[in-house]
Amino acid sequence: RKEVEQDPGPFNVPEGATVAFNCTYSNSASQSFFWYRQDCRKEPKLLMSVYSSGNEDGRFTAQLNRASQYISLLIRDSKLSDSATYLCVVNMGGNTPLVFGKGTRLSVIA
Amino acid sequence: EAQVTQNPRYLITVTGKKLTVTCSQNMNHEYMSWYRQDPGLGLRQIYYSMNVEVTDKGDVPEGYKVSRKEKRNFPLILESPSPNQTSLYFCASSFRGAREQFFGPGTRLTVL
Numbered sequence: 340r341k342e343v344e345q346d347p348g349p350f351n352v353p354e355g356a357t358v359a360f361n362c363t364y365s366n367s368a369s370q371s372f373f374w375y376r377q378d379c380r381k382e383p384k385l386l387m388s389v390y391s392s393g394n395e396d397g398r399f400t401a402q403l404n405r406a407s408q409y410i411s412l413l414i415r416d417s418k419l420s421d422s423a424t425y426l427c428v429v430n431m432g433g434n435t436p437l438v439f440g441k442g443t444r445l446s447v448i449a
Numbered sequence: 450e451a452q453v454t455q456n457p458r459y460l461i462t463v464t465g466k467k468l469t470v471t472c473s474q475n476m477n478h479e480y481m482s483w484y485r486q487d488p489g490l491g492l493r494q495i496y497y498s499m500n501v502e503v504t505d506k507g508d509v510p511e512g513y514k515v516s517r518k519e520k521r522n523f524p525l526i527l528e529s530p531s532p533n534q535t536s537l538y539f540c541a542s543s544f545r546g547a548r549e550q551f552f553g554p555g556t557r558l559t560v561l
Contacts, residue, residue, distance in 0.1 A: 347489075371548060382539055382552035383492070426492070430548075436482065436507065437550060441491030 342366060343440035345427050351446045356417045360443045362427030363409045370432035372403055374412050377424045377442065386412075386425070417447045451476045453553035455540050461559045462530055470525045470556050472540030479545040481523040482507070483515065485536040486555075492539070498523055499545060530560040 345362045352358050364372075372389035387394065389401040389410050400413040410427055427440035453474045462468055474481065482497040484507075494507030498517040512534055514526040523542075527534060540553040 373548065380537075380555070382555055384552070385549045388548055436494055436497055439484075439492040441489070 342438050343427055343429050345425075345440040345443045347441060348444040349446055350443065351448055352417055353448055354417055354419060356447075357413065357415050358417055358445065359414075360412045360425055360427075360445075361409055362411070362440055362443075363407075364427075364429045364438075365408070366429070366431060367405075367408060368431055369408075369429045371430040372401075372410050373428040373430075373437075374399075374401060374410075375426040375428055375439075377426055379423075383426055383439075414445075417445075419447050419449060421445060422447045451551070453540055453542055453551050455538075455553035455556050457556060458554060459557050461561065463561050464531055465529050468527050468530060468558075470527075470538060470540075470558070472523045472525065472553055473521050474523075474540075474542040474551070475521065476542065476551065477520065478542035478551075479520070480550075481517065481540065481542045482550070483513070483523070483525045484539045484541065485509065485534075486539065487536050495525070495538075530558075532560050534558065535560050 343364050374386040375383040376386040377383040389403045393402045398415045402411045424442040424444045426442045429438045456471045479500045483495040484492045486492050493509045496515040498504045538556045541550040543550040
């Protein structure tokens with residue numbers, strides 16, 4: 340079983356739509372969770388960390404379910420500029436490397 | 450400006466011709482890493498370094514070498530490149546134990 344699994348998409352949604360991505364991780368000892376965003380042919384950049392209590396940053400909401408070992412990202416009122424690949428990232432803590440999912444591609448259409 | 454730089458950004462080479470991709474960061478980060486990204490396979494870690502003179506293999510180290518003689522630099526060396534090393538390569542850095550990794554702009558390598 341892969342360590343971090345995501346639906347690759349693509350998700351094609353109209354502007355203004357709400358879209359949700361899920362990600363599952365296999366290692367129950369994982370401690371830190373993140374969503375990164377990667378634009379086409381560009382480097383990944385941190386979008387937001389994911390906290391146990393859930394957290395929100397503007398139109399973006401991240402949730403963590405440790406019991407089921409999944410992480411979600413909700414984007415409300417989608418904009419054209421949200422079109423990108425969203426990478427789910429997990430870390431076991433300490434000095435261990437980040438583990439990246441393969442990403443979910445989102446296209447927001449006018 | 451805080452950044453991770455990579456050079457070259459684009460490279461076309463031939464099988465067997467040794468090459469080095471440089472990576473440099475100006476944020477005094479201890480941790481540096483190299484990834485390759487291929488369609489359908491996502492980001493895969495090649496090598497990483499926790500600090501100067503400390504390097505470890507990632508998931509796909511075969512055919513690559515690295516060195517960390519200085520804190521700011523982490524070059525990726527392909528001693529004898531082969532076509533299956535055609536890929537998009539990213540260097541990244543962070544403080545040890547940090548939540549955020551900063552990525553370089555990427556190097557697109559084609560091996561003919």
